[in-house]
Amino acid sequence: MTASIIDGKAFAAGLRARVGERVAAFVAQAGRAPGLAVVLVGEDSASAVYVRNKGRATREAGMVSVEHRLPADVPQDALIDLVDALNADPAIDGILVQLPLPPHIDERAVLIRIDPDKDVDGFHPVNAGRLATGLPGFVPCTPLGCLMLLKDQLGDLSGLDAVVIGRSNIVGKPMAQLLIAESCTVTVAHSRTRDLSSVVKRADIVVAAVGRAQMIKGEWLKPGATVIDVGINRTPEGLVGDVDFAGAMGVASAVTPVPGGVGPMTIACLLRNALISAERREGVAYEKGAI
Numbered sequence: 659m660t661a662s663i664i665d666g667k668a669f670a671a672g673l674r675a676r677v678g679e680r681v682a683a684f685v686a687q688a689g690r691a692p693g694l695a696v697v698l699v700g701e702d703s704a705s706a707v708y709v710r711n712k713g714r715a716t717r718e719a720g721m722v723s724v725e726h727r728l729p730a731d732v733p734q735d736a737l738i739d740l741v742d743a744l745n746a747d748p749a750i751d752g753i754l755v756q757l758p759l760p761p762h763i764d765e766r767a768v769l770i771r772i773d774p775d776k777d778v779d780g781f782h783p784v785n786a787g788r789l790a791t792g793l794p795g796f797v798p799c800t801p802l803g804c805l806m807l808l809k810d811q812l813g814d815l816s817g818l819d820a821v822v823i824g825r826s827n828i829v830g831k832p833m834a835q836l837l838i839a840e841s842c843t844v845t846v847a848h849s850r851t852r853d854l855s856s857v858v859k860r861a862d863i864v865v866a867a868v869g870r871a872q873m874i875k876g877e878w879l880k881p882g883a884t885v886i887d888v889g890i891n892r893t894p895e896g897l898v899g900d901v902d903f904a905g906a907m908g909v910a911s912a913v914t915p916v917p918g919g920v921g922p923m924t925i926a927c928l929l930r931n932a933l934i935s936a937e938r939r940e941g942v943a944y945e946k947g948a949i
């Protein structure tokens with residue numbers, strides 16, 4: 659069996675185009691473009707690339723991109739003051755603080771300060787609670803992108819066995835919540851999970867977000883499984899995911915590649931969340947689930 663490759667780059671391009679069309683409709687109704695503020699602290703080179711790409715994608719979709727670059731030694735209070743100013747700015751619909759933050763800054767203290775209704779990253783505990791209880795809110799971009807790819811691939815997910823490997827607040831936990839909401843039977847595995855290969859073997863859907871290069875082996879998979887690889891690991895051989903891609907291709911029915919799978923969906927979903935935030939804030943009518 660050779661699996662099909664899930665083309666996240668193409669799917670993300672389609673989503674960005676749909677967001678762009680709806681941004682144009684928003685501008686016609688509201689008389690202004692949605693505004694997205696991105697805050698980068700420090701010099702992390704991967705973060706700098708992601709922030710640049712976010713700014714470009716935001717502008718290409720017809721939105722206003724506001725970028726704030728702060729030095730690596732910025733005091734936490736100054737970062738929080740900036741978040742407060744963005745919360746109060748009526749032209750800003752979405753606020754994102756790029757992670758990771760330097761070690762002297764308490765990430766949670768910063769994220770909790772973002773107005774939940776401008777929290778387009780979906781990391782605020784209020785939005786985590788809304789997701790867990792089925793209320794409308796913002797869903798973190800990477801798991802939202804994974805879910806879109808899964809639904810595009812499989813249609814109705816109800817009743818399927820899903821294993822999420824990783825329990826971070828950014829990917830693993832919200833991914834599990836999204837799959838529960840789709841009526842999957844969900845197992846969350848992590849570094850203490852015993853006999854991980856047997857847990858993975860049961861799964862129709864595998865979402866790997868563990869942060870270890872090529873850890874999930876092809877022979878661990880159930881034949882015909884759909885595999886979503888969230889990992890971005892820089893190795894001497896180049897960028898690889900958390901899944902042994904070649905091995906998975908011989909067993910699974912569909913696999914996301916790295917690069918070109920989940921990564922591009924993260925930025926496309928950020929644009930979607932920023933647009934929805936602007937629509938909600940301006941009371942512009944939108945069709946739920948249409949994007």
Ligand SMILES: Nc1nc2c(c(=O)[nH]1)N[C@@H](CN(C=O)c1ccc(C(=O)N[C@@H](CCC(=O)O)C(=O)O)cc1)CN2
Nearest residue numbers: 708754755756757758779799917918919920921922924
């Ligand atoms: N505030 C946030 N910080 C971080 C998030 C996030 O969602 N919000 N996610 C990641 C980084 N990230 C976006 O910020 C991100 C990661 C990867 C990609 C992407 O397109 N990856 C490409 C490969 C690009 C490369 O060479 O690195 C791919 O997979 O094809 C986009 C966004 C951590 N921080």
